[in-house]
Amino acid sequence: MAHPSQLGFQDAASPLMEELLHFHDHALMIVLLISVFVLYIIVTMITAKLTDKLILDSQEIEIIWTVLPAIVLIMIALPSLRILYLMDEINDPHLTIKAMGHQWYWSYEYTDYDDLGFDSYMIPTQDLAPGQFRLLEADHRMVIPMESPIRVLISAEDVLHSWAVPSLGVKVDAVPGRLNQTTFIVNRPGVFYGQCSEICGANHSFMPIVIEAVPLAHFENWTSLMMEDA
Amino acid sequence: MFIRQSAESVERQILPKASADGARKSEMLATRALSLVGKRAISTSVCVRGGHGVAKVEEYTLPAYFDRPDNPLPDIRYVQSLSAEQQSLKEKEKGSWAALSNEEKLALYRISFNQSFAEMKKASGEWKSVLGGVFFFIGFTGLVVLWQRKYVYGPVPHTFDPEYKAKELQRMLDMRISPVEGFAANWDYENKQWKK
Numbered sequence: 197m198a199h200p201s202q203l204g205f206q207d208a209a210s211p212l213m214e215e216l217l218h219f220h221d222h223a224l225m226i227v228l229l230i231s232v233f234v235l236y237i238i239v240t241m242i243t244a245k246l247t248d249k250l251i252l253d254s255q256e257i258e259i260i261w262t263v264l265p266a267i268v269l270i271m272i273a274l275p276s277l278r279i280l281y282l283m284d285e286i287n288d289p290h291l292t293i294k295a296m297g298h299q300w301y302w303s304y305e306y307t308d309y310d311d312l313g314f315d316s317y318m319i320p321t322q323d324l325a326p327g328q329f330r331l332l333e334a335d336h337r338m339v340i341p342m343e344s345p346i347r348v349l350i351s352a353e354d355v356l357h358s359w360a361v362p363s364l365g366v367k368v369d370a371v372p373g374r375l376n377q378t379t380f381i382v383n384r385p386g387v388f389y390g391q392c393s394e395i396c397g398a399n400h401s402f403m404p405i406v407i408e409a410v411p412l413a414h415f416e417n418w419t420s421l422m423m424e425d426a
Numbered sequence: 427m428f429i430r431q432s433a434e435s436v437e438r439q440i441l442p443k444a445s446a447d448g449a450r451k452s453e454m455l456a457t458r459a460l461s462l463v464g465k466r467a468i469s470t471s472v473c474v475r476g477g478h479g480v481a482k483v484e485e486y487t488l489p490a491y492f493d494r495p496d497n498p499l500p501d502i503r504y505v506q507s508l509s510a511e512q513q514s515l516k517e518k519e520k521g522s523w524a525a526l527s528n529e530e531k532l533a534l535y536r537i538s539f540n541q542s543f544a545e546m547k548k549a550s551g552e553w554k555s556v557l558g559g560v561f562f563f564i565g566f567t568g569l570v571v572l573w574q575r576k577y578v579y580g581p582v583p584h585t586f587d588p589e590y591k592a593k594e595l596q597r598m599l600d601m602r603i604s605p606v607e608g609f610a611a612n613w614d615y616e617n618k619q620w621k622k
Contacts, residue, residue: 199609206608207606207611327593
């Protein structure tokens with residue numbers, strides 16, 4: 197989750213998010229350089245004492261300020277496309293989970309395990325235990341094994357929703373009648389929060405996503421417990 | 427579409443046609459009269475439509491005076507109608523300039539130009555008014571915000587109580603939120619304090 201008044205990204209919990217962080221640093225540096233340069237030009241233009249009304253054209257500078265931006269754009273595009281294709285790499289998920297969006301909760305189906313499924317509702321503010329995070333906690337978390345490729349199939353039962361977990365670099369629209377797929381690997385154990393990212397009605401802000409990444413043994417314990425309860 | 431005519435040919439059309447001699451004489455008088463005032467003082471481009479007469483001349487099509495540092499010589503003099511004193515000064519200008527006193531030179535300058543370069547480029551104090559206005563409205567907005575907080579908004583949730591916030595903070599550290607370089611990375615778990 198984000199700490200109060202946080203401006204930047206949360207620490208990455210998946211390799212893809214690490215790549216995105218590095219790319220963001222790269223692109224932001226370029227953007228800052230361009231902005232500072234333009235600001236400098238503006239200031240020099242405004243404070244200049246001399247005027248030349250008779251300039252008609254200049255081939256040299258036109259060439260420079262066409263070619264240089266093209267090069268800058270290529271320098272941005274190449275890492276960007278690399279990550280884009282990285283996202284779609286063929287991997288062999290160990291586990292497939294379906295995340296279905298409803299108004300206004302998520303439901304998770306672990307059909308690899310005989311019909312393991314449950315709903316995940318936000319814990320209302322008045323029911324929070326001391327220290328729990330307002331608008332982020334859910335009654336049932338989506339538990340997954342860490343350091344394993346996970347496939348999540350995302351859809352919706354009623355209106356558009358979006359399944360987003362910023363620290364994993366995941367945001368996938370939940371479209372009714374459509375199945376969207378994403379895969380990720382969680383690097384480290386922990387609890388990772390996200391919120392519904394597509395307007396879906398009155399309680400759009402109140403249907404969070406909570407992922408708990410645990411070692412495989414703990415995950416197996418959890419699945420056994422859940423299936424006993426069911 | 428528009429035919430641009432010289433002042434002479436305009437006079438030829440407007441003045442009534444007398445005998446050939448008389449016409450030519452009146453032409454010459456009119457042209458001379460015009461050249462005294464300066465050909466540029468009146469429009470040298472007149473709109474003639476279908477030979478029926480002269481259409482209205484728009485003011486913005488006439489040469490105008492302007493003070494611009496990057497365009498130093500306007501199309502016309504600043505003072506168009508000279509007083510008798512100014513006219514005699516202009517006559518004196520036709521002689522040797524060394525004979526002119528400083529005041530006369532200045533007077534001649536002020537006939538031709540409105541502001542000097544120094545006056546044109548002089549900074550105004552406008553920025554102070556602008557900044558003052560900006561601060562005033564920002565301050566007013568602050569008052570509006572304070573009023574809203576007191577009279578419009580309800581109380582914040584109980585999760586903003588300091589004790590609750592302390593428990594939240596402890597829980598975030600226990601959960602190792604952002605342990606790489608974000609949140610928990612700045613906490614010294616050995617000495618139970620924030621890293622220096």
